[in-house]
Amino acid sequence: MDIGKQMLVLMRHGQSLDNEQDLFSGWRNPALTARGVAEAHAAGRKLKELGFSFNLAFTSKLRRAQHTLALMLEELGQPTLPVHADTALNERDYGALSGLNKTGARSLWGAEQVHLWRKSYDAVPPGGESLAMTAARVVPFYEREIAPCARAGKRVLVVAHGNSLRSLVMHLDGLDPEEIVGVNIATSEILIYCLNKRGHIASKTAMPASSIA
Template sequence: MTATERTLVLVRHGQSYDNQQDLFSGLRNSDLTSQGVAEAIQAGHQLGKLGFCFDVAFTSELTRAQRTLSLMLAELGQSTLTVRRAGALNERDYGELAGLNKEEARARWGVQQVRLWRKSYDAVPPGGESLAMTAERLVPYYRREIAPQVQEGRRTLVVAHGNSLRSLVMHLDGLSAEDVAEVHLATSQILVYRFDEAGAVLDKQSILTDVRQN
């Protein structure tokens, strides 16, 4: 088995209606906008151009991630691929912030407090989850269900959310709490990881999907 066969591809879902309106989404089940649909298709197209073909895929229990994955697989000609859905991959729970416009939240709680809730590792929004709490459910699931697939040589695709993927990137890249505050994944951004036989990351590639509508 070669190192290139131990491949994990992470993709954030395409633009949702909550993204479009700059709302805290969290566990809200916001669907994709027309731009989000185009982004998902383009992400699949870009992976196809690079020669990617997958053996297994994982996604969350939320519509925006599931629909992104479905559109990507259709573009890759892999609509019948086995897909595993798990709440462990859901976006972080934003609690009382969910459904609020970010500017409204800043006006209510202050710019610095809202930034801490959004970007820091430990800060817990009212009634919600910190990034650390998200990692507590996601990383064990990754180790138990996803990593073994990768190490057995199954080309693995994960489509999830900005913060759930941030917590996984933190784990894979060995980032500190300070470092992860600066990590941002754009909608439909692609991250490609390749691993050695011991499970260590050999290299990482980031691919942005640029879909613009008039």
């Protein structure tokens, strides 16, 4: 892989206890499972093997993302890398769904409604956020804090969550609300964006978890 100076790497955190139990997490703060810890270590080793190093990193205020990032930086040999943590990168707030098993939620509200809450752009779960509402905090933060660093030639690592990253990918890839429904980012999946001299996306490489271990 040709690793240029202008590089943006996105990764979803490793498996959490809520992921393991198939629960809606949202702004809950579960720890990583043993598998999640292993996924984080493997991701860091893989990036180092490919020749990656970073100038700074961004993450959310939730510990599953912060722990994943810390373990990756250990493997990269960059444990003191500057890290900026912000609630703007938190997972979407699932409101009344938070902490519920997804099968149980389907029995309460129906499979079609739960699918809309999970995957559509505009549907808002009770007391929570739609993907559009998540994007309304993620994208401005990206444009204000992350994009200028990447455009300045810094290699940037972002470790966040399934939906905060989906909203960012929608922005970066120019996807419409219908297209984002089919986008899923698995735990420990890595997305690598190479930028041109103008800061625009030149190429994208997806590394699923199965290719990292």
